[in-house]
Structures are given as C-alpha cells and as structure tokens.
Amino acid sequence: MDKRHDMIVGAMSTFEAQGFRGTGVDAVLAPSGASTRTLYKHFGSRDGLVQAVLEQRHRDFMEQLGTARSDPVGELFSALERWLATHGSYGCMLLRARSEYAGANEAIVALVRRQKDDFNRKIACRIRAAIGRDDPELATQVWLLFEGATAAASVADLSVVGIARRAALALVKAAKVHAP
Amino acid sequence: MDKRHDMIVGAMSTFEAQGFRGTGVDAVLAPSGASTRTLYKHFGSRDGLVQAVLEQRHRDFMEQLGTARSDPVGELFSALERWLATHGSYGCMLLRARSEYAGANEAIVALVRRQKDDFNRKIACRIRAAIGRDDPELATQVWLLFEGATAAASVADLSVVGIARRAALALVKAAKVHAP
C-alpha cells in the first residue's frame, strides 16, 4: 500500500516538469522505481495514474492552504508563494492536465472542474471571514488574481505573487468600506 | 505560399482543441488537407510547425487588441471577451505550449517568454495612457487579472472576464487618485 503512494509522488514530479502527454510510462515510473506491472495492477491504466496524481495534488494543495486566521485572504497568497518556492513554478498542474486531455479524456476534464469549484468555495469562505458577508464577485476576483499569479510565475519571477496579494487586499479593503 | 498559411491556421485550431503533444501530425494536417511531405518541406519538423503556429497566434492576438482609445485598460478586457467568444476558452495557447514542451524544446519555452514580455509592454503602455504615468506594479496586477481570466474561463463561464475587468478598473481608479 506504500508503493502506490510512492508511484503517485514520483509520477507527480515527472508530470510537473515534463507535462502529461509527452511523457512515457517508463519516465513516469522511474522516480519510484516501480515496474509497469505494478502500475497496471494499481491503476489499471496510465490515465488511471494521472487521475490519482491529480486527486493527490488537489488534496496536498488544499491542505497546505491551512485555515483562515488573522488575514484570511493575504494568507492565501502567502501559501501560494510558499508552494511555488518549494514545488517550482510550472503553472497549475490541474489546468495543465485539463488542457492536455481535452477531447481525449473527459473524466479528467470533469475532475479538474470539480476541483476548481472546490477551491472557489474555499476562497468564498475566506472572503466571508474577511468582510463579514458573502461577496461572490470579490471572491471571483481574488480567484482570478490567484490563478493569474500561478500562471504568470511560470514566465516571470516569484514576485508576482506578492503583487497579486496586494491587489487582492486592496479589493477586499474597498469592499469592506462600502456597504453591500 | 498560401498553403503554408492554411497549414498554420488549420494546425492552430487542432492544437487549440486537443493540445500539442497528444496530437499526431495526421490530425494536425487534416484541416488544411496538406500532406506530410508539404509539412516537412515548409517547416522542417513537427516542432517547426508548432513554432510557426505560436508566432502566428501571438501576432493575431496582439493585433486584435487594437490601440488604446477612450478606455485603455477596460478595452483590454473587452478584447479578451471578444477573443474567447470567437475562439473558445481553452486557456492561453502560448502558456499551454510552454508547459507541454518544458524539458523537451527550449526554443519554444524561450519564444513564449519573449511573447509574454511583449504583451506586458503593451499593458504598461495602456496604464500610462490611463493614469498619465508609469506604474509597473499596477501593470503587473492588470496582467495577472488578464491571465487569470483567460485560465479561469476554461473551467468557468465567460462572465469572469467582465469581473476581471471591473477589478482592473477599480485598481486603476485607486492609482489615479493617490499620488505616485
């Protein structure tokens, strides 16, 4: 049962650096040292492993965000900066998978959509903690800054995350002043 | 010389819908009806065609943005909405190519970085037109909203573009009030 996790972790780092469709199973299994036989025993297919990797990825990411505390929105971006510093900036793995498997594996496309909905619920929660009420448009704006910073960091330096953070906090502050 | 352009246009729509690495040359050439022989005569390799597609894409996109007029920043997002409505929402093709060819074709990675720098210069120009001075941080924030909306539209509906636009205009307005 431990090997399964090793394969997921190893495959995740390979997919991260090389993309999904352009990488063969041998390269995907190399980091964990697993044989192809074990791959098909555990996951049924290459795409099955990809799905497992994406599910693990989303769990890791959501966990790592922590819970809202003194600065619910700002800490969202602190978490992103920490994540990118340790994992590297390659763009959002979930969206990358979605775009590579569009028209080839609808289960993966649907999975990513659900994961992004999940993430949006978390952001809405942080907004409520920050301004004391729901504000769907503000939540979406913070989401866009978050996704924008994630994408931009792959072609610019990590300072874009702090810049996104200040934009988000400015929008939150403006929403806090004005009545609903 | 016309066939070359047909191949680029046809390949672009195939890459857009199916991604880059997961699509064979036959599928890429199908829309233009060109033979593989013509492909290698014009572009030397499959990757050569990919590069030509990306260059054409960037040109099309930058042209379509038009020139700053009454609302330099807001019109950036109007243009994005128009673009996504006609081309479909699959995420930024340039960033998608970058992430698929990372570790496999450094020329493509470098090309996309240059294209994004180019786009950032255009945004900085719009910011100057809007507030009468340079503001690099504000320009980056508008860029992040733009990239965020482009990415988000692939998993949410097109209304995210209007929401990004309002965030951008709010940030610009705040920058216009306060002194540098």
Next chain:
DNA sequence: TGAAATGTAAAACGATCGCTTTACATGACT
C-alpha cells in the same frame, strides 16, 4: 515547349508508445 516549383497520395522507415505476459524474488500471516 519544357524545365522548375509546388502540390497530393501512399507506402514504408525505425523508434517509441501503452499495455500484457511470463518468470521469479521477497515477506507476512495463519
């Protein structure tokens, strides 16, 4: 007219793909 340029159609190249199979090693648990 006739050679050069530009195109399609189709077969075939070796390499690699995702996947299956056979054979064998290791521990764990009743």
Next chain:
DNA sequence: AGTCATGTAAAGCGATCGTTTTACATTTCA
C-alpha cells in the same frame, strides 16, 4: 511450513509516432 499478496525484471504485443521516400499531377514562366 506453506500460501498469498506484493513486488521486480524483461521480453514482447500491436498500434502509432515523426519522418523519409517514391511516384505522379498541377501550375508557372522563360
């Protein structure tokens, strides 16, 4: 002790990959 689960190693499956090649049709223009 012996079975069962879990693993590696390695050969091989047919299919498909990017690319090259051969053969032939068409336009262009000196």
